[in-house]
Amino acid sequence: MIIATHVSAAYGxxxxxxxxxxxxxxGGVTALVGPNGAGKSTLLAVMARLMGAKAGTVSVDGxxxxxxxxxxLAKRLAILKQDNHPGIRLTVRDLVGFGRYPHSKxxxxxxxxxxxxxxxxxxxxxxxxxxFLDELSGGQRQRAFVAMVLxxxxxxxxxxxxxxxxxxxxxxxxxxxxxxxxDELERTIVVVLHDLNAAAVYADHMVAMADGRVVAAxxxxxxMREGLLSDVFxxxxxxxxxxxxxxxxxxxx
Amino acid sequence: MSVLAxxxxxxxxxxxxxxxxxxxxxxxVGGVAALAVLAAVSLFVGVADVSLGDVLSGRAxxxxxxxxxxxxxxxxxxxxxxxxxxxxxxxxxxxxxxxEPSTAGTLDFATLGLLACALFWPDAPVLxxxxxxxxxxxxxxxxxxxxxxxxxxxxxxIVPLVGLMLGGVIGAFATFIAYRTDLIQSLxxxxxxxxxxxIAGRFELLWIAGALVVVAGIxxxxxxxxxxxxxFTTNLGLDYRRTMTIGMTVVAVTSATVVxxxxxxxxxxLVVPNVVRAAIGDNARRSVPxxxxxxxxLVLLCDLVARLVIHPFELPIATVLGIVGAVAxxxxxxxxxxxx
Numbered sequence: 001m002i003i004a005t006h007v008s009a010a011y012g013x014x015x016x017x018x019x020x021x022x023x024x025x026x027g028g029v030t031a032l033v034g035p036n037g038a039g040k041s042t043l044l045a046v047m048a049r050l051m052g053a054k055a056g057t058v059s060v061d062g063x064x065x066x067x068x069x070x071x072x073l074a075k076r077l078a079i080l081k082q083d084n085h086p087g088i089r090l091t092v093r094d095l096v097g098f099g100r101y102p103h104s105k106x107x108x109x110x111x112x113x114x115x116x117x118x119x120x121x122x123x124x125x126x127x128x129x130x131x132f133l134d135e136l137s138g139g140q141r142q143r144a145f146v147a148m149v150l151x152x153x154x155x156x157x158x159x160x161x162x163x164x165x166x167x168x169x170x171x172x173x174x175x176x177x178x179x180x181x182x183d184e185l186e187r188t189i190v191v192v193l194h195d196l197n198a199a200a201v202y203a204d205h206m207v208a209m210a211d212g213r214v215v216a217a218x219x220x221x222x223x224m225r226e227g228l229l230s231d232v233f234x235x236x237x238x239x240x241x242x243x244x245x246x247x248x249x250x251x252x253x
Numbered sequence: 254m255s256v257l258a259x260x261x262x263x264x265x266x267x268x269x270x271x272x273x274x275x276x277x278x279x280x281x282v283g284g285v286a287a288l289a290v291l292a293a294v295s296l297f298v299g300v301a302d303v304s305l306g307d308v309l310s311g312r313a314x315x316x317x318x319x320x321x322x323x324x325x326x327x328x329x330x331x332x333x334x335x336x337x338x339x340x341x342x343x344x345x346x347x348x349x350x351x352x353e354p355s356t357a358g359t360l361d362f363a364t365l366g367l368l369a370c371a372l373f374w375p376d377a378p379v380l381x382x383x384x385x386x387x388x389x390x391x392x393x394x395x396x397x398x399x400x401x402x403x404x405x406x407x408x409x410x411i412v413p414l415v416g417l418m419l420g421g422v423i424g425a426f427a428t429f430i431a432y433r434t435d436l437i438q439s440l441x442x443x444x445x446x447x448x449x450x451x452i453a454g455r456f457e458l459l460w461i462a463g464a465l466v467v468v469a470g471i472x473x474x475x476x477x478x479x480x481x482x483x484x485f486t487t488n489l490g491l492d493y494r495r496t497m498t499i500g501m502t503v504v505a506v507t508s509a510t511v512v513x514x515x516x517x518x519x520x521x522x523l524v525v526p527n528v529v530r531a532a533i534g535d536n537a538r539r540s541v542p543x544x545x546x547x548x549x550x551l552v553l554l555c556d557l558v559a560r561l562v563i564h565p566f567e568l569p570i571a572t573v574l575g576i577v578g579a580v581a582x583x584x585x586x587x588x589x590x591x592x593x
């Protein structure tokens with residue numbers, strides 16, 4: 001369980017997350033949704049101790065993220081930000097291998113290698129292990145980064161807009177894998193999503209944010225409501241039942 | 254902790270990787286052997302004739318070999334390996350393939366530190382000089398990193414240009430001071446790499462730089478992780494700022510020792526890591542040995558050219574390295590343009 005209590009965060013004078021308290025239950029997929037600038041990514045960064053909070057606390061299974069040693073947290077929680085540019089020339093297998101750093105400090109054991117190969121396998125990258133990241137397509141690279149946080153073998157995985165730059169087929173396949181990781185590997189996935197309908201299909205819980213505050217949080221069907229979503233996004237949104245699932249319709253002429 | 258999927262036999266995946274590792278180890282052994290040959294050639298080239306036959310038959314000038322030839326070859330190997338490794342570390346930590354001690358102003362700051370020492374404590378022990386040179390080099394790195402942080406740089410090429418400009422300003426300032434205080438000769442010795450004055454007793458500081466290459470090899474994984482960026486580093490439980498400090502300290506100490514003993518060697522840290530990067534990538538655990546090896550080899554080779562091209566006189570090695578490095582730098586730039 002991740003508990004954020006009265007968390008505020010700011011860039012300089014601009015407050016981006018304003019007195020947010022949420023509870024992310026253990027297990028399943030939790031989606032953070034909301035318009036640009038709602039503070040979703042910042043909240044995620046604070047939860048993963050990438051950014052300090054101005055006020056408030058975050059705990060992961062009872063461990064305060066600001067006081068717990070970073071290397072201890074790295075075995076409990078993994079985060080992948082959006083727009084990852086590797087910057088350095090690594091093979092896919094090396095990158096995923098660095099996901100084992102919290103466990104092995106770089107000296108990979110046979111057990112670590114098994115984790116790495118399984119993470120590659122899980123994201124369909126086995127044949128690409130020896131390719132360099134700069135030789136891959138955007139979608140393949142994104143999968144390699146996700147394989148890395150998967151190999152980290154943490155209970156919690158936080159992902160900031162993992163569908164960015166993915167076409168529909170890759171987006172669906174990514175969401176299916178995340179869902180499977182939650183169901184079969186018992187990982188708790190917290191994901192910032194721009195695609196409401198992806199959240200409606202794949203998430204168990206949703207947190208809707210606007211202007212740095214949480215507007216609503218709960219089980220997915222309770223958030224997929226027209227009035228609520230229209231308020232959050234500042235846009236008329238209709239919700240229709242499609243194939244037994246609520247889907248938002250907002251493109252209108 | 255959960256295991257990912259139904260476990261497959263690890264043997265099926267690790268066996269071919271072991272073979273790959275064995276092959277790359279064999280290649281490395283071959284590289285070391287080639288370096289040894291190059292070092293041997295370096296031992297027997299010079300104004301005074303020393304041949305292998307003389308050495309074996311006991312007719313050689315052993316004093317010359319012990320006092321001049323061996324120290325010179327050792328200094329070449331140590332300085333080359335250390336400065337090339339420093340280039341790799343800087344490139345990983347700044348995430349920019351064009352940054353190295355001579356394109357980040359680090360060598361110029363180290364020189365300024367030595368000049369300050371010469372002004373205020375002319376007969377300071379060599380360790381004091383080293384500490385001052387290192388301190389200035391670290392300050393220079395801090396200034397450089399600060400500029401990178403404050404000025405949003407869209408193009409990777411601007412970063413080394415800013416560094417070169419910073420180095421130019423510091424260099425000009427140092428020249429002005431040296432001119433006013435009659436220290437131009439000392440300044441030239443620091444800014445222009447030259448191994449002709451290396452004799453026993455005047456190069457041993459370079460063992461420190463050599464030891465730092467070993468340190469870099471040991472903590473290589475941290476540098477690779479830091480190369481992935483601050484968020485990745487924190488996610489993996491590593492202290493980003495501490496890693497930066499360790500890396501930049503290694504670079505500063507190396508820069509200071511090289512400048513004190515033989516003078517600045519331009520572009521070395523730029524050329525070598527980029528050649529290695531193109532071949533085997535940036536995983537520092539794998540690339541540090543190769544960068545050190547090729548750095549030593551390139552310096553040995555350039556020194557041979559410098560000694561032979563106007564025999565019996567010799568060019569400063571910095572001149573030869575400057576030409577080789579500048580050409581390589583231009584090739585790197587143009588290749589980048591084509592790809593971009």
